[in-house]
Amino acid sequence: MTQSEATPPIELRGVTKRFRTPDGSTYTALRDIDLTVAPGEFCAVVGPTGCGKSTTLSLISGLEEASTGTVTIDGRPVGGIDRRVGFMFQQDAVFPWKSVLTNVAAGPLFRGAARREAIDRSRDWLRRVGLSGFEGHYPHQLSGGMRKRVALAQTLINEPRILLMDEPFSALDVQTRQIMSDELLDLWELTRPSVVFVTHDLEEAIALADKVVVLTVGPGRVKDVFPIDLPRPRRVQEIKFEPRFVALYERIWNSLRDEVQAAYTRTAGEAA
Numbered sequence: 001m002t003q004s005e006a007t008p009p010i011e012l013r014g015v016t017k018r019f020r021t022p023d024g025s026t027y028t029a030l031r032d033i034d035l036t037v038a039p040g041e042f043c044a045v046v047g048p049t050g051c052g053k054s055t056t057l058s059l060i061s062g063l064e065e066a067s068t069g070t071v072t073i074d075g076r077p078v079g080g081i082d083r084r085v086g087f088m089f090q091q092d093a094v095f096p097w098k099s100v101l102t103n104v105a106a107g108p109l110f111r112g113a114a115r116r117e118a119i120d121r122s123r124d125w126l127r128r129v130g131l132s133g134f135e136g137h138y139p140h141q142l143s144g145g146m147r148k149r150v151a152l153a154q155t156l157i158n159e160p161r162i163l164l165m166d167e168p169f170s171a172l173d174v175q176t177r178q179i180m181s182d183e184l185l186d187l188w189e190l191t192r193p194s195v196v197f198v199t200h201d202l203e204e205a206i207a208l209a210d211k212v213v214v215l216t217v218g219p220g221r222v223k224d225v226f227p228i229d230l231p232r233p234r235r236v237q238e239i240k241f242e243p244r245f246v247a248l249y250e251r252i253w254n255s256l257r258d259e260v261q262a263a264y265t266r267t268a269g270e271a272a
């Protein structure tokens with residue numbers, strides 16, 4: 001086994017994250033998290049609201065620092081934003097004043113590519129995400145699903161080794177969301193980055209991932225890790241009817257249900 005095979009692209013060991021709250025006290029968002037993502041692995045993270053899913057991504061991306069424990073990328077501690085890491089969030093990060101073509105070319109240009117090369121690569125990625133013919137459009141002239149395709153192309157054009165996604169499709173209608181999930185899987189197969197995908201939607205998590213990590217109600221801890229042994233390639237609309245999918249859903253929901261209930265009871269109590 002070579003060194004690079006032995007070193008996971010993403011590793012969190014004994015990670016705790018505390019935040020200072022506005023009233024000056026300390027809030028523990030994550031406690032003693034261990035998480036490893038292998039090369040080319042698609043890892044989905046589910047858990048109740050406020051359990052620390054986004055915080056986990058912030059730690060891997062270098063936006064936040066762990067209070068204790070270590071977060072490593074390719075065996076090296078994370079120290080600030082890393083170029084090997086790509087992000088996609090719920091809100092589109094497209095530039096409204098730039099055309100689709102220059103939005104997607106922005107990453108390579110920022111990384112020092114020649115303009116001609118960046119534009120050629122942008123056209124190529126727009127073709128891959130089904131947006132040929134829309135190069136001259138501006139984001140406000142596109143549907144929500146098309147803007148997500150721009151965001152996908154904008155992220156994947158940089159060929160990140162690690163892709164962090166925080167509920168990227170949650171603002172879309174159900175049908176568009178399923179289409180985008182299929183497109184994501186097809187595009188992921190092209191470059192096979194290691195993915196951490198945060199979602200509230202357990203169906204989406206199982207349909208996409210190689211493993212599903214269930215976090216507890218906050219402070220988030222890893223409650224269970226479920227390998228998803230469904231064959232690939234997958235079509236997310238159809239795979240949900242497979243008996244194996246239904247069995248996995250039932251098992252993982254059994255783990256997640258108590259946490260969702262506990263989070264609900266807690267917020268209901270706070271509201272009262």
Ligand SMILES: Nc1ncnc2c1ncn2[C@@H]1O[C@H](COP(=O)(O)OP(=O)(O)OP(=O)(O)O)[C@@H](O)[C@H]1O
Nearest residue numbers: 019020021027029048049050051052053054055056
């Ligand atoms: N910068 C911060 N300062 C103080 N508290 C924070 C900060 N960021 C997050 N938190 C708290 O940490 C906890 C975890 O937040 P986080 O956004 O990671 O949860 P989440 O699981 O992604 O939630 P949701 O599912 O609702 O999006 C929350 O209670 C949140 O209020």
